[in-house]
Amino acid sequence: MTPEDQSKEMQVSGTQHELVISEERLAERLARLAEIGLRDDGALQRLPYSPEDRAAQDLLTTWLEAAGLTVWVDPAGNVFGRLEGTDPEAPAVLTGSHLDTQPGGGRFDGVAGVLASLEALEAMREAGLRPRAAIELVSWAGEEGGGCFDVGVIGSRAMVGALTEQHLDLRCRHRGRTLRELMRECGLDVDRLGEAERPEGSLAAVVELHIEQGPLLEEAGIQVGVVTAIAGNRRVPLTLRGRQAHSGGMPMAYRHDALTGVAELVLAAEAIATAKTDPPVVATSGFLQHAPREIAMIPGRADLTLDVRCIAQDALEAAVAEIQQAARDIAERRGLELELRDPWGTNPSPTDPAIVAVLRAACDALGISATAMPSGASHDSMVLATRFPAGMLFVPSAGGISHAPEEFTETADLAAGARVLARALTVLSA
Numbered sequence: 001m002t003p004e005d006q007s008k009e010m011q012v013s014g015t016q017h018e019l020v021i022s023e024e025r026l027a028e029r030l031a032r033l034a035e036i037g038l039r040d041d042g043a044l045q046r047l048p049y050s051p052e053d054r055a056a057q058d059l060l061t062t063w064l065e066a067a068g069l070t071v072w073v074d075p076a077g078n079v080f081g082r083l084e085g086t087d088p089e090a091p092a093v094l095t096g097s098h099l100d101t102q103p104g105g106g107r108f109d110g111v112a113g114v115l116a117s118l119e120a121l122e123a124m125r126e127a128g129l130r131p132r133a134a135i136e137l138v139s140w141a142g143e144e145g146g147g148c149f150d151v152g153v154i155g156s157r158a159m160v161g162a163l164t165e166q167h168l169d170l171r172c173r174h175r176g177r178t179l180r181e182l183m184r185e186c187g188l189d190v191d192r193l194g195e196a197e198r199p200e201g202s203l204a205a206v207v208e209l210h211i212e213q214g215p216l217l218e219e220a221g222i223q224v225g226v227v228t229a230i231a232g233n234r235r236v237p238l239t240l241r242g243r244q245a246h247s248g249g250m251p252m253a254y255r256h257d258a259l260t261g262v263a264e265l266v267l268a269a270e271a272i273a274t275a276k277t278d279p280p281v282v283a284t285s286g287f288l289q290h291a292p293r294e295i296a297m298i299p300g301r302a303d304l305t306l307d308v309r310c311i312a313q314d315a316l317e318a319a320v321a322e323i324q325q326a327a328r329d330i331a332e333r334r335g336l337e338l339e340l341r342d343p344w345g346t347n348p349s350p351t352d353p354a355i356v357a358v359l360r361a362a363c364d365a366l367g368i369s370a371t372a373m374p375s376g377a378s379h380d381s382m383v384l385a386t387r388f389p390a391g392m393l394f395v396p397s398a399g400g401i402s403h404a405p406e407e408f409t410e411t412a413d414l415a416a417g418a419r420v421l422a423r424a425l426t427v428l429s430a
Contacts, residue, residue, distance in 0.1 A: 019123040019422045023415045029115050030411075032059065033099065034107045043104040043405040047174060048142035048154060049077065049182040056099040060114065060139055067122050069137065075192040076158035077141030077183065082134055083121050085429060090133035091204040093429045094388075095120065095421065098143035098155075098380065103174060105144070106407025112395065112414055113209040114139050119415075120422035131429035133204055140380045142179075148172040149179055150235065150344075156380035158196040160387045198387075205355055205428045206390040208381040209421050211409050215400025216373060223416045225373040225394035226359045229311040230382040232348035234320045236306040238327055240265075241337040244292065244300030255298060256335045259290045262302035264334075268326040269306055272319060281310045281319045282376060311348045311374045349382040355391030355428070362423040368416050377402075393417060393424075 036059070037045045037052035046052040057079050064071045064081035071081050082092070097113025117137045124131070142154030149170040157163040168180040168190065175182065183190050212218075217225050242256035266285040273283035287305040306323060310316040324340055331338035356372070363370035373394065381390045395417035398408040 021119050021415045021418045023411050027411045044101045046101045048100045048145050049186050053100045074196040076155045076196040078155040079139040081137040085131045085134040087132045092134040092136050094136045094203050094206045096138035098140040100144045102144050102403045108211045108407050108409045112211050116209045116418035119418045123422050133429040135429050153380050153383045156383040159198050161197040200387050203388040206384045206388050208392045209417050212394040212397045213377050213402035217396040222369045222371050224370040227375045227392035228372050230349045230375045231309040231311045232346050233309045234343040234345040236343045237341045239339040240302045242300050245298045247296045257298050258302040259299040261334045261336045262304050264330050265327050269323045272322050279312045283308045349385040351391045352389035358424050358427050362420045
């Protein structure tokens with residue numbers, strides 16, 4: 001922490017104001033949002049730029065307005081609520097997350113961060129605190145775009161000028177329309193997307209609260225994780241082509257089965273990632289399809305996209321190269337044709353050390369247990385960190401489960417994270 005930040009922390013520590021987070025209000029709002037996009041199987045489905053997504057954003061807007069915040073929607077569909085500061089020239093502090101979900105997602109991913117940010121701002125207003133720098137709450141549009149468009153963090157990309165025409169032309173797998181078309185159906189003027197961009201220096205800090213989406217905090221009995229780095233990812237697409245044939249007539253020794261080839265690669269990728277522990281690498285075979293899909297036919301084609309992640313750039317690229325070489329070896333040994341296409345994804349992103357220090361100091365001041373940890377998942381803060389100082393904090397995920405209907409975080413754990421967030425925001429905006 002810099003001397004200036006230490007001074008701000010002492011000012012906050014000495015204040016008579018108490019920032020009170022309402023667990024009851026948090027629980028009630030979580031329940032309200034969980035009704036929007038609820039499927040029969042208990043999962044939530046609020047796809048980016050869908051009617052369900054907009055309904056959730058509209059409900060949030062009513063809460064932002066009721067909290068006395070200045071509210072607007074930018075051309076990318078990001079929803080903002082602004083608590084004005086005493087110095088209109090000071091760069092703002094930004095906090096928030098997202099309300100859209102994966103297809104068949106859970107109640108807390110993204111939502112926890114938006115509601116914790118709203119609680120933090122309401123606590124400041126109710127305590128009579130007015131920051132020097134304005135604090136903006138954001139609900140990002142299209143964070144979970146990867147479930148639909150092969151690209152996510154759409155709204156935050158727009159804020160840093162990284163949303164391209166190629167992104168807009170991607171077609172949603174679930175709805176058959178391009179991102180551009182879906183945004184227009186939401187009433188957004190795609191031709192004005194450039195107005196969503198913020199210049200460097202316009203934000204003093206970005207802080208995002210999120211559920212961990214892993215088991216480490218719960219297993220350790222720790223209330224908050226202060227994120228030190230956000231993993232980059234590489235999506236690795238490939239196709240194996242073999243020989244379609246009769247499942248009964250073709251002897252095993254003569255087969256060129258594309259599906260068994262890709263199955264071997266799935267296990268090879270798992271083994272490669274498991275062996276890499278310093279730093280850790282994870283590899284997931286999230287998208288797999290084969291053809292023909294008939295009981296009495298040997299598949300002649302299999303398509304696979306792997307998701308490889310790591311917090312270190314060199315280790316990430318090395319793991320991808322090793323998996324691709326495994327694919328070549330498997331294809332050659334099995335007599336299959338391999339098509340490797342260019343990987344895409346995001347680069348690892350360290351969080352800002354000064355913001356990390358503020359978050360750790362807030363935990364210490366509140367007596368909330370905390371640990372430093374990396375984020376294996378991607379977040380909007382990763383995109384914002386390319387232009388602005390950014391930090392994150394995690395709250396526990398029950399059983400480490402996320403992107404599933406069973407996703408759960410105790411309200412008390414979320415409230416503890418919101419208290420840390422509120423205190424940090426008072427320091428960063430002072």
